[in-house]
Amino acid sequence: MSGMKIEIDGKAVPFEEGDTIMEAATRAGVYIPHLCHNPEFTPHGSCKLCTVKVNGRNCSACTFPATDGQQVLNDTKELNDTRRTITQMLFVEGNHFCPSCEKSGNCQLQAVGYFLNMLDGHFPHFYPQRCVDASHPDILLDRDRCILCELCVRASRDVDGKNVFGLSGRGIASHLVVNSDSGLLKDTAMAATDKAAQVCPVGAIIVKRHGFEVPIGKRIFDGQEISDWSLEREASEAGE
Ligand code: SF4
Numbered sequence: 001m002s003g004m005k006i007e008i009d010g011k012a013v014p015f016e017e018g019d020t021i022m023e024a025a026t027r028a029g030v031y032i033p034h035l036c037h038n039p040e041f042t043p044h045g046s047c048k049l050c051t052v053k054v055n056g057r058n059c060s061a062c063t064f065p066a067t068d069g070q071q072v073l074n075d076t077k078e079l080n081d082t083r084r085t086i087t088q089m090l091f092v093e094g095n096h097f098c099p100s101c102e103k104s105g106n107c108q109l110q111a112v113g114y115f116l117n118m119l120d121g122h123f124p125h126f127y128p129q130r131c132v133d134a135s136h137p138d139i140l141l142d143r144d145r146c147i148l149c150e151l152c153v154r155a156s157r158d159v160d161g162k163n164v165f166g167l168s169g170r171g172i173a174s175h176l177v178v179n180s181d182s183g184l185l186k187d188t189a190m191a192a193t194d195k196a197a198q199v200c201p202v203g204a205i206i207v208k209r210h211g212f213e214v215p216i217g218k219r220i221f222d223g224q225e226i227s228d229w230s231l232e233r234e235a236s237e238a239g240e
């Protein structure tokens, strides 16, 4: 240990040179809500759910480096209210109709909504009509559930070595594209066993013929909060 520390909500948290605030917090058992962060991949910084106050300024914990003596606020009403608003915006921007979605109970967006006590969408729904790609024999891509976290892009490029996905368009027209001449998944080398098929935090990339397999009560977030699940999973991934 280096002896360097930050404080998160008054708790002393040690960190190593090069750590982000998120990495130091996770190791110390402090949950910072997040969706686009996954410790297996380079931080992306798009969802802004991990916004914390660092020495009085808002920063993304997943990309902001820890430095000795930082005062970090994480679990405050103001920050959690903002995180709830961000989650509501993600819900209304897509078609997140949980009762008919096979990812329900195993979905990190839904679980973060529960964690933040999100009771409604608050904003008017956009009801987008983005192209569903069901061309692949084993994988379904439903862009209306995509939160543009880029985890599949990173997994396909950096782990699978296939570079199947990319983001295209600007602003509200941003969407996930498939890097094949036809633009269809069936014309890529993607397989259901690829990391990119496993990493989606929501119900946008689904392995076919496995929907609704797990009974209610046994799904990941039926029995535990996303805070405990994330800390356990991410500490073990970091080799703690
Ligand atoms: S398909 Fe899933 S993993 Fe890929 S960008 Fe959308 S939400 Fe993220």
Ligand code: FES
Pocket: 033, 034, 035, 036, 037, 044, 045, 046, 047, 048, 049, 050, 051, 060, 061, 062, 063
């Ligand atoms: S988890 Fe930090 S911006 Fe998404």
